[in-house]
Amino acid sequence: MSGLRDRRGPAGAGRPIYVEIDVASDMEALWRHTQQPKLHERWDLRFSEIDYLPKASSGDDQNFLYLTRIGFGLSIRGTGKSRAPNVSADGVRTSVLAFGADHPLSLIGRGGGYWRYTPLPDGGVRFVTRFDYRTRFGRAGRWLDRLLFRPLFGWATAWSFDALRLWLDRGVPPEESLLRAKLHALSIAVLSLCWAYSGLVPKLLYPAASGELDLLRALGWFPGIEAAMTSALGVCELLVAGTVAFTRSPRLLTLQAVAVCALTAAALTGTPALLYAPFNPFVLAMLMLAATFAARWTRKGLPSAKRCRRRPGSHSDKTATKGELV
Structure with missing residues (x-):
């Protein structure tokens, strides 16, 4: 060398x-x-x-x-x-x-x-x-x-x-920064996967077998267009999953938490018996809200590559030192 x-x-x-x-x-x-x-x-x-x-x-x-x-x-x-x-x-x-x-x-x-x-x-x-x-x-x-x-x-x-x-x-300490980053990434991944699964599987792939159509019919808010609304909700939830995964803004985390509460309340209002099911909207909502809290808590003070400049500016060296060893 x-x-x-x-x-x-x-x-x-x-x-x-x-x-x-x-x-x-x-x-x-x-x-x-x-x-x-x-x-x-x-x-x-x-x-x-x-x-x-x-x-x-x-x-x-x-x-x-x-x-x-x-x-x-x-x-x-x-x-x-x-x-x-x-x-x-x-x-x-x-x-x-x-x-x-x-x-x-x-x-x-x-x-x-x-x-x-x-x-x-x-x-x-x-x-x-x-x-x-x-x-x-x-x-x-x-x-x-x-x-x-x-x-x-x-x-x-x-x-x-x-x-x-x-x-x-x-x-x-760097060890704390790295642990925070891992916990934040895990929280975001849990949120994104929950939203993606909720939008794709029960609403877009199996709306009848999952009971999503019955939930909308029980609410009575969209008479005659329950199937279309189920698909629309599924697409919206997939969009939320992608947005949460790639933006991670605190405002977005708050908005999606409000959406989780609203969707859960609507489902339990239309079909109160869901509250007694072994895996029900309330349990999923608690999981997603816990992940939201963890994501917001770990976000503060995280290292970020975006805080660094990646190209030389007017105040920086625009050439490498001629003494580089190779």
Whole structure:
């Protein structure tokens, strides 16, 4: 992994990944949490373990090993090296690094990039990374990288940067941020699946067998067009499922909770005997309202990749450092 490349990055690579965020913390705290391996691995989704190797002398590059767990008991191991940081006259620090993996499951071959720490006039630090890499597995690897891996890798980098910001600026440990994110995602998934199932199975696929038509007839609100209204309700519930899954706004969560209560009240008003069924609208409503509460409770303070800038702006570097290792 020796040698230098220009700002275009490794040959054959795609668009470089760029992430930038402003942190209110002081330079030394940010530097420590990004340069010390055991602190770094706590907030960075991309690495499960990072271990520095001994150096022969203080001026040598710092070699390190990293491990990334990808689930199902599988993990990818790789190697890297970083140069001694460059500190400019205006206090900007730049840490240049190279990385790569020969693991048979690794899509990344060799890559390089930098971390840049720029003091802000009003306090705090602008933390920037830019990196790129070669892919393996030929054309299939390049397409997989372009369509799936690179967007996910960029998102994971940005999400991790915001988790680091929350840790430094608000004292929220990364482990708590990750747990919150998992609980929020689970709550949203439960809500979306409940809405989707309710709209698709009993209303669109089996309206007669499920008793949905009988419920509308018992209400007496839509005489003669109960079948059409059942289908319309099913489509609306599918739309709500998709909207809840992809927008996650607190106002929407409140509105869908009101809709859950209204639909449950209407069903029990038309057919009170449903309240005694083993699995009834009231039980489903309680489940969905509990998921709504969990989604709203976990939403506050979640890390978000959207808080990071993903392209260099007028105030940021528009070129990579010429010292990138690859």
